[in-house]
Amino acid sequence: MDRGFFASRLKRMENKELSEFMSLIGRDDIISFAGGIPDEKIFPVKELKQLINKLINIKGHSLFQYSSTDGKKNLKEYLVNYLKGQEITVNENQILITTGSQQGLDLLAKLFLNPGDTVAVEDPGYVGGIGAINSYEARIMGIEVDENGLRIDILEKLLKEGEKIKFLYLVPDYSNPSGMTLSLKRRYKLLKLANRYNFYIIEDTPYRELSFYNKPLPALKSIDNNEKVIYLGSFSKYFMPGFRIGWICGPEKIIELLTTAKQNTDLASNTLGQELIAYAGQEGIIQEQIKKIRPYYRQKLVKMEEGLTKYFPECCSWKRPEGGFFFWVKLPTGIKSKKLLKQAIKNRVAFVTGNSFCSDYRRGDNYIRLSFSNNTLSEIDKGLSILGKVINNF
Ligand code: PMP
Numbered sequence: 001m002d003r004g005f006f007a008s009r010l011k012r013m014e015n016k017e018l019s020e021f022m023s024l025i026g027r028d029d030i031i032s033f034a035g036g037i038p039d040e041k042i043f044p045v046k047e048l049k050q051l052i053n054k055l056i057n058i059k060g061h062s063l064f065q066y067s068s069t070d071g072k073k074n075l076k077e078y079l080v081n082y083l084k085g086q087e088i089t090v091n092e093n094q095i096l097i098t099t100g101s102q103q104g105l106d107l108l109a110k111l112f113l114n115p116g117d118t119v120a121v122e123d124p125g126y127v128g129g130i131g132a133i134n135s136y137e138a139r140i141m142g143i144e145v146d147e148n149g150l151r152i153d154i155l156e157k158l159l160k161e162g163e164k165i166k167f168l169y170l171v172p173d174y175s176n177p178s179g180m181t182l183s184l185k186r187r188y189k190l191l192k193l194a195n196r197y198n199f200y201i202i203e204d205t206p207y208r209e210l211s212f213y214n215k216p217l218p219a220l221k222s223i224d225n226n227e228k229v230i231y232l233g234s235f236s237k238y239f240m241p242g243f244r245i246g247w248i249c250g251p252e253k254i255i256e257l258l259t260t261a262k263q264n265t266d267l268a269s270n271t272l273g274q275e276l277i278a279y280a281g282q283e284g285i286i287q288e289q290i291k292k293i294r295p296y297y298r299q300k301l302v303k304m305e306e307g308l309t310k311y312f313p314e315c316c317s318w319k320r321p322e323g324g325f326f327f328w329v330k331l332p333t334g335i336k337s338k339k340l341l342k343q344a345i346k347n348r349v350a351f352v353t354g355n356s357f358c359s360d361y362r363r364g365d366n367y368i369r370l371s372f373s374n375n376t377l378s379e380i381d382k383g384l385s386i387l388g389k390v391i392n393n394f
Contacts (some may be wrong), residue, residue, distance in 0.1 A: 009115075013135040031086065031383035032350040035372040036176055036237075036325045042296055044238050045283050047356030048276060055275055060260050063272055069263045070255075071097025071247070072274040074171060078281040079233070079247055087222040088231070096259055099269045101206055101234035101246035105132040105169075107261045108202055108230065108248070112166050113138045116378045120158075120168040120199075122150050124357035124364055126176045129169050141165065142359030144288025145175065147319055149306030152189045160198045166202040171257075173216050174207040177357045177369035181322055191220065194228040202231045206246075207324035209238040209290050212298035214322065227251045235277055237325070238290055245246050297325070297373060303380045304372040313390025325373040328354075330366060335394055343394065349386045 003010075022055050055063055070076075076092040098104040104127065113119065115137035121130055123142030130140060141163065144151045150170055159165070166188075172182035182190070184375055203220045221231040230250035235243060248258060262268075280286050304327055307319055318329045331337060336354035342351060354367025372380055 006301045009135055010045045012137055013031060013131070025348075030345070030348045030350050031375060031379050031386070033372070033375070033383060033387075034159075034352050035349045035374060036371045037374050038237055038241060038293075039296075039374050042289075042293055044280075044285055044289050051276060051279055051283070051285070052272075055279060059200070059275065063275055065271060066275060067268045067271040069268050070259045071095070071269060072271070072278060074282075075245075075247075075274045076279040078278050079249070083249065084282070086219055088219065088249070090249055093247055094255055096248045096255050096262065097245045097269050097274060098248055098262065099266055100236060100241070100244045101204060101232045101248075102128055102132070103262070103269075104232045104246055104248045105129045105204070106135075107258050107265065108167075109133045109138070110261050110265075111254075111257055112200070117166045118164060120155060120165045120358060122170050122175060122178070123179050123261050123359050124354065124367070125169070125359070126171055126204065127356050129171075129202075130357075130359065133169065138166070140359045142363075143168075145178045147180060147181055149175070149180050149186055150190075152186045152193065156193055159193060165197075165199045167202050168194070169202040169204065169285075171204045171207070172220060173205055174210060174321050174326075176207070176324065177326050177354075178328045178354070179321025179324055179326045180319070180328075181217065182220075187217065187220055187223060191224055191226075191228065195226050197325075202232065203229050204232045204235045206232075206234040210293070210297060210325070211323040212294055212301060216313050216323070221249065230254065235286075238293060239277065239280070239286055243277060244270055245273045245277055298374040300375070300377065300380060304370065304384065307384030307388075308370075311385045313388075313392055316391070325371045327370045327372070329368050329370060330393065331368060332394075333366070335391065338348070338365075338366050340391065341366070344387055344390050347386050347390050349383045349390070351387070367374065 075097055076095045079095055080090060080092060110131045113136040116139060118139045118141050119133050120141045120143050122145050133140060143155050174181055177269060201220055208216050221229040229249060232248055234246040308318060313332055315332045316329055318327050341353050352369040354364025358364035
């Protein structure tokens, strides 16, 4: 096909690694540690079945009608209250309901970025977020992540040297793929930098409720006094992703502009999903679900760490995440994750190669991301024992 017909941005949109690992999802002949997807066995389907019948009685046909672009009022009311619990005081005009937080990322990139603008991201960072930024032809500036999250000192040095960024995109709590959390000290430092160098911070929080040991640290948004933080939330990981409902919370003017951008994208998010989530929130079903999933996923995390210790060579290293879905594992020197994946798939185990998440492509060569969310405890044990053998024999 003549590629000349297509927009030049297509080159920036293609993501072979992402397509490859999405295609592994749902293959039952493979133990896959690839997708960061929640375990559907724990979805509160029974409760929702009752709720949907009740809602049809209350709302009738309107449950299946279009809704307004900015989102359903009752869902926004629920979120205003939810955010209050996180010491974030906002009103409904500061919230936009989105079609998953992935759409939030796309809309933000669409609103802020001209081709060639610079955006700082975690390196390694969330492949879907970086992909959204890339498709608006921005320049990606990867900032290394260590055990305390994004290296603010590196960001500061670059800004001091004259780099200008439109925004920084990060996942401060139990990040994807590193599993790391931005320390409190760095959170304050980052907010100071955003003020001094005038950039926005996109705080993406899909794993925040998946805290398995301690309460999460204060959200950047809750300690920001200068309207520099735009906060993204999602019901996908701690409730259910199939509704495709997320939200953005930010300064009113920005929410207004994002609403216009959304209008041109999909008119409105899913009405039924918004209503169900709003009622599930009001009736305490979401809170109950959060209480249930924390120990449920924590035992998977523990199993994965046990398996890594038992089956992987000693020279592999990782830091146990405090929440979320992922282990970011450093392979023995000289093992390239892409070659390892080919061998692993032959042995019916899959993971995501580190390169997929790194803006400096080679940086991830020696890493793999393992997700423990969607496997049973025995699959985690079996999959890791196979993968450990593959690495040992490599
Ligand atoms: N942000 C991060 C960090 C993610 O890991 C994901 C899903 N993998 C998303 C955003 C998108 O989630 P959703 O669109 O389902 O809300």
